[in-house]
Amino acid sequence: MQSHNLHPVAASPAVANDPRINAMLSQSQPGAVTFYPLDATIFAQGDESGPLYLVEFGTVRVSRVTADGRRQITSFCMAGDVFGLEAGDEHEFSAESVDGAGVRVLRPRDSAGFAQCVLALALRHFAQVQKHVLLLGRLGANEKLARFLMDLLERRGGTEIIDLPMQRSDIADYLGITFETVSRALRTLKDSGIIRLNSISQIEVLDEDGLTELAA
Amino acid sequence: MQSHNLHPVAASPAVANDPRINAMLSQSQPGAVTFYPLDATIFAQGDESGPLYLVEFGTVRVSRVTADGRRQITSFCMAGDVFGLEAGDEHEFSAESVDGAGVRVLRPRDSAGFAQCVLALALRHFAQVQKHVLLLGRLGANEKLARFLMDLLERRGGTEIIDLPMQRSDIADYLGITFETVSRALRTLKDSGIIRLNSISQIEVLDEDGLTELAA
DNA sequence: CGACCAATTGAATTGATTCAAGGTCCGTGG
DNA sequence: CCACGGACCTTGAATCAATTCAATTGGTCG
Numbered sequence: 001m002q003s004h005n006l007h008p009v010a011a012s013p014a015v016a017n018d019p020r021i022n023a024m025l026s027q028s029q030p031g032a033v034t035f036y037p038l039d040a041t042i043f044a045q046g047d048e049s050g051p052l053y054l055v056e057f058g059t060v061r062v063s064r065v066t067a068d069g070r071r072q073i074t075s076f077c078m079a080g081d082v083f084g085l086e087a088g089d090e091h092e093f094s095a096e097s098v099d100g101a102g103v104r105v106l107r108p109r110d111s112a113g114f115a116q117c118v119l120a121l122a123l124r125h126f127a128q129v130q131k132h133v134l135l136l137g138r139l140g141a142n143e144k145l146a147r148f149l150m151d152l153l154e155r156r157g158g159t160e161i162i163d164l165p166m167q168r169s170d171i172a173d174y175l176g177i178t179f180e181t182v183s184r185a186l187r188t189l190k191d192s193g194i195i196r197l198n199s200i201s202q203i204e205v206l207d208e209d210g211l212t213e214l215a216a
Numbered sequence: 217m218q219s220h221n222l223h224p225v226a227a228s229p230a231v232a233n234d235p236r237i238n239a240m241l242s243q244s245q246p247g248a249v250t251f252y253p254l255d256a257t258i259f260a261q262g263d264e265s266g267p268l269y270l271v272e273f274g275t276v277r278v279s280r281v282t283a284d285g286r287r288q289i290t291s292f293c294m295a296g297d298v299f300g301l302e303a304g305d306e307h308e309f310s311a312e313s314v315d316g317a318g319v320r321v322l323r324p325r326d327s328a329g330f331a332q333c334v335l336a337l338a339l340r341h342f343a344q345v346q347k348h349v350l351l352l353g354r355l356g357a358n359e360k361l362a363r364f365l366m367d368l369l370e371r372r373g374g375t376e377i378i379d380l381p382m383q384r385s386d387i388a389d390y391l392g393i394t395f396e397t398v399s400r401a402l403r404t405l406k407d408s409g410i411i412r413l414n415s416i417s418q419i420e421v422l423d424e425d426g427l428t429e430l431a432a
Numbered sequence: 433c434g435a436c437c438a439a440t441t442g443a444a445t446t447g448a449t450t451c452a453a454g455g456t457c458c459g460t461g462g
Numbered sequence: 463c464c465a466c467g468g469a470c471c472t473t474g475a476a477t478c479a480a481t482t483c484a485a486t487t488g489g490t491c492g
Contacts, residue, residue: 064350068432072353074346087343115335122338127303129345130290134280136352137288137392141448168471176353178449183472200457200471216284357480384439394481399440416439416489 018080020120021054024106027113030054031105036097044094049086051105052121055079058101059165063173064093073174074132076166078155082106082121099165136176139216144175145185146214149195153205160205161198189214234296236336237270240322243329246270247321252313260310265302267321268337271295274317275381279389280309289390290348292382294371298322298337315381352392355432360391361401362430365411369421376421377414405430 033056036042042053045064053060055077062083063073074093077083083095097103108114135147148171152162164171172179186203189195194210195203205211249272252258258269261280269276271293278299279289290309293299299311313319324330351363364387368378380387388395402419405411410426411419421427 066432070354072350074349087339119331119335119338122335122342123303126338126342126345129349133290133345133348133352134288136349138286181448216282397480
């Protein structure tokens with residue numbers, strides 16, 4: 001959990017594109033980038049909630065496990081995404097590195113300006129979670145997976161190659177299905193010519209329209 | 217859609233208890249209470265997003281329908297609840313009266329103070345939606361219904377009587393199941409002695425511990 | 433009273449899960 | 463360098479929970 005400071009603050013690659021993140025950064029004292037190796041915990045449910053975190057590279061999963069061991073992943077955060085926002089003073093969710101991730105802590109500089117950024121952020125997260133509710137509510141396994149892939153496609157932008165750094169069971173716990181069903185749904189998409197499985201962790205979208213259609 | 221102004225602003229009953237709502241009201245110019253009869257639309261998806269709304273009495277459902285006609289209800293708002301918060305400048309969801317509801321429009325008075333209230337509100341909604349994600353993700357029909365009833369019980373507080381102003385299909389679209397399954401789940405709870413069905417729209421919780429246990 | 437809409441209940445079907453058996457990938461050590 | 467072991471992924475078959483379709487009951491309002 002040592003601090004690497006791999007990227008100079010000003011030229012942080014995750015930050016370059018998004019004006020909202022730039023605003024956020026300008027209102028905060030960004031700490032050094034901390035590297036979290038595979039499966040390392042960034043914070044756990046029950047921990048005292050504190051600062052916000054900015055993903056510089058890699059992927060972070062935010063999740064909650066119930067008393068009887070079921071897990072629901074609420075989001076995968078990738079470069080440029082902010083996580084760690086909580087309503088109360090205790091984390092309801094935990095955050096872990098999926099694949100080795102670089103994370104920067106954001107500490108408020110100007111409290112008024114920071115609050116404004118937090119509001120924008122909260123609204124954005126609110127909208128995302130609502131989208132997730134729509135996904136979980138009444139969709140079949142294939143539709144869920146199609147939406148998941150569409151979402152990744154949109155977030156990456158400009159390419160038909162999708163990397164899946166998380167394992168099948170992570171995808172399953174995000175979509176509210178089992179990992180076997182994820183596997184079968186991938187096969188269905190493959191068999192219908194919509195995607196190609198380049199490797200276990202990389203898929204290529206061959207027919208984006210078909211995917212969109214399936215996503216309902 | 218006429219304005220009744222049934223309650224004087226100062227003595228609004230929905231407002232009496234909750235300090236956060238009081239703060240909200242003090243930062244806004246509350247309009248008159250508008251009465252929306254059964255199934256009346258307060259705003260529809262696609263409408264320009266505008267003010268926030270405070271429920272004075274009755275129940276409002278917030279929902280979204282997909283292109284192919286499936287509906288997901290994201291929340292039932294009752295006295296004291298605020299709805300209408302959107303990330304963008306267009307409503308992603310629509311709001312309708314479930315049972316005849318009185319709704320007050322909240323317009324910002326002091327923009328800085330109002331923004332602070334909106335932040336608190338956004339965080340609260342964020343937490344609620346996340347709870348909904350947990351509910352939809354990996355729960356069985358009985359567990360979903362148990363949680364739904366627990367939630368209503370907590371929101372009302374102090375009584376074992378729960379009113380269900382919405383119809384079964386509304387509950388179904390909130391829980392992500394069919395209305396027949398809602399009906400069967402209610403029967404299961406009844407048969408196990410956890411609830412009694414006083415009438416079609418009122419149930420009584422006989423065994424709150426049993427309900428809690430079922431809610432997982 | 434009759435018509436209509438909501439809710440309940442039953443029976444058949446469907447889709448996802450569970451359980452079980454390989455298969456693939458990758459790192460480690462001989 | 464190759465063999466081995468373990469973790470993850472895929473696939474198949476049986477099971478189960480929820481849906482769908484259909485019939486009936488119950489409640490409400492003109």
